[in-house]
Amino acid sequence: LLLVVDFGSQVTQLIARRLRELNVYCEIHPYQKVTEALLAERAPQAVILSGGPDSVTRPGSPRAPEALFAMGVPVLGICYGQQVMMVQLGGAVEGGHHAEFGRAFVEPAPGHKGDGIFHGLFAAGREEVWMSHGDRVTRLAPGFEVIGTSGGAPLAMVADPARHFYAVQFHPEVHHTPNGRKLLENFVRLAGFSGDWTMGAYRAEAVARIREQVGDAKVICGLSGGVDSSVAAVLIHEAIGDQLTCVFVDHGLLRLGEAEEVVTMFRDHYNIPLIHADESERFLSALEGISDPETKRKTIGRLFIDVFQHYADGIEGAAFLAQGTLYPDVIESVSFSGGPSVTIKSHHNVGGLPEKMGLKLVEPLRELFKDEVRALGRELGLPPSFIGRHPFPGPGLAIRCPGEITREKLEILRRADAVFIDQIRKHGLYDEIWQAFVAILPVRTVGVMGDGRTYDFACALRAVTSVDGMTADYYPFSHEFLSETATRLVGEVRGINRVTYDITSKPPGTIEWE
Ligand code: XMP
Numbered sequence: 184l185l186l187v188v189d190f191g192s193q194v195t196q197l198i199a200r201r202l203r204e205l206n207v208y209c210e211i212h213p214y215q216k217v218t219e220a221l222l223a224e225r226a227p228q229a230v231i232l233s234g235g236p237d238s239v240t241r242p243g244s245p246r247a248p249e250a251l252f253a254m255g256v257p258v259l260g261i262c263y264g265q266q267v268m269m270v271q272l273g274g275a276v277e278g279g280h281h282a283e284f285g286r287a288f289v290e291p292a293p294g295h296k297g298d299g300i301f302h303g304l305f306a307a308g309r310e311e312v313w314m315s316h317g318d319r320v321t322r323l324a325p326g327f328e329v330i331g332t333s334g335g336a337p338l339a340m341v342a343d344p345a346r347h348f349y350a351v352q353f354h355p356e357v358h359h360t361p362n363g364r365k366l367l368e369n370f371v372r373l374a375g376f377s378g379d380w381t382m383g384a385y386r387a388e389a390v391a392r393i394r395e396q397v398g399d400a401k402v403i404c405g406l407s408g409g410v411d412s413s414v415a416a417v418l419i420h421e422a423i424g425d426q427l428t429c430v431f432v433d434h435g436l437l438r439l440g441e442a443e444e445v446v447t448m449f450r451d452h453y454n455i456p457l458i459h460a461d462e463s464e465r466f467l468s469a470l471e472g473i474s475d476p477e478t479k480r481k482t483i484g485r486l487f488i489d490v491f492q493h494y495a496d497g498i499e500g501a502a503f504l505a506q507g508t509l510y511p512d513v514i515e516s517v518s519f520s521g522g523p524s525v526t527i528k529s530h531h532n533v534g535g536l537p538e539k540m541g542l543k544l545v546e547p548l549r550e551l552f553k554d555e556v557r558a559l560g561r562e563l564g565l566p567p568s569f570i571g572r573h574p575f576p577g578p579g580l581a582i583r584c585p586g587e588i589t590r591e592k593l594e595i596l597r598r599a600d601a602v603f604i605d606q607i608r609k610h611g612l613y614d615e616i617w618q619a620f621v622a623i624l625p626v627r628t629v630g631v632m633g634d635g636r637t638y639d640f641a642c643a644l645r646a647v648t649s650v651d652g653m654t655a656d657y658y659p660f661s662h663e664f665l666s667e668t669a670t671r672l673v674g675e676v677r678g679i680n681r682v683t684y685d686i687t688s689k690p691p692g693t694i695e696w697e
Contacts (some may be wrong), residue, residue: 314336
């Protein structure tokens with residue numbers, strides 16, 4: 184076990200992620216809980232002290248238990264963690280220097296090429312790193328030597344090789360420190376980790392944790408058919424079996440065949456108790472006559488909560504609500520909450536439900552990133568085609584139907600979307616694309632088919648590449664692909680007689696049309 188002591192940095196979970204990539208098992212514990220007793224109980228083979236927002240110069244600021252430095256195991260301090268090490272081991276830290284944020288360069292200190300955990304660094308002369316600090320170390324603790332120096336942090340990389348204590352001012356866990364992974368890898372190898380921990384092991388640990396948290400209480404899980412809630416449901420079912428009931432709210436805004444697929448997979452394949460709440464009539468009637476995007480989103484969000492609550496109330500003894508919350512959702516909600524950011528779109532989720540219903544949360548994916556959730560899904564045996572599915576928004580087809588939503592338009596949209604996705608799959612492009620769909624436009628245009636006049640809907644194809652959905656670029660389909668797709672759409676989908684391709688990036692556009 185590698186123990187990560189969390190001093191509250193925004194990027195602590197990235198340390199865990201890098202360690203998982205190196206197949207090393209770690210646990211993150213908040214510094215307040217890292218007591219001598221915990222150290223004795225967990226007996227870590229190595230420790231990493233994370234960064235944090237406080238200043239070690241402030242009286243009463245967080246510290247590590249002294250016992251941690253007496254265990255005889257390798258310790259790596261990062262940013263605030265470095266400063267904690269220095270002050271606790273007899274060095275000094277000062278505030279009030281020029282703060283350093285963002286990219287910086289570390290030069291090797293005279294006489295140091297970089298070995299031990301710094302092995303392989305400085306190959307290009309200096310190391311690009313990512314810094315974020317206001318204080319800095321001004322005097323080394325006894326036994327330490329300086330390995331690397333940056334403009335803002337003369338003691339940016341320090342080591343006490345005899346005790347295997349290492350400390351860096353920068354963040355090796357972020358992508359902006361290109362060789363950070365190398366440094367962490369050197370550290371775990373030096374600490375004797377063989378790197379044999381796997382997603383299979385994560386699964387077993389997660390199952391044990393869910394059992395411990397839930398006991399013999401009942402859990403409700405809102406299933407959307409997306410990857411996150413599905414993986415969460417299958418994992419929880421593995422842990423507690425039929426103490427779990429899934430509620431799948433079908434709002435009538437799903438894609439062709441989607442509801443059947445979800446129900447078949449969970450009920451028949453996984454034997455998970457599933458309530459299929461077919462409430463499409465209710466949603467579609469409520470949406471009648473609404474064309475404003477925010478009103479649509481809010482109507483769907485409100486109804487969803489009512490419907491979900493109604494079904495959940497019928498499950499006796501339910502004490503927990505399961506959610507497929509991922510780590511990026513957690514960081515975003517922390518760093519943006521209360522911030523001055525503008526609402527671009529009211530996102531549809533079940534936030535607020537747990538308090539209203541008096542339920543506690545089970546969020547077994549809270550530490551994971553999307554690609555790790557997919558890996559866990561594969562580990563749990565979810566079909567690859569399912570795991571690789573493009574994201575689909577909570578409000579569904581409603582936001583791909585600008586203007587008023589009608590059953591006729593939804594039907595056309597479903598069939599058009601199926602043809603477009605079929606084309607993408609046939610051309611082997613599905614996995615290269617983050618998300619692809621058709622939007623039906625609120626205009627009819629004139630066309631000619633055979634010898635007759637048509638007056639049907641125009642549609643827009645949307646396909647984007649993205650890493651996280653925050654920014655996106657349109658996918659550069661070939662002209663052959665586009666014309667073949669347009670021909671198929673107009674030929675196969677009654678009600679569409681014109682096809683356009685949306686080539687807006689995000690920003691300034693958004694991925695969805697509403
Ligand atoms: P936009 O359109 O804002 O979308 O560029 C970014 C990503 O988020 C998805 N999206 C949603 N997902 N509930 C969701 O669960 C929503 O209300 C919602 N709105 C947009 C969108 O499909 C894209 O992947």
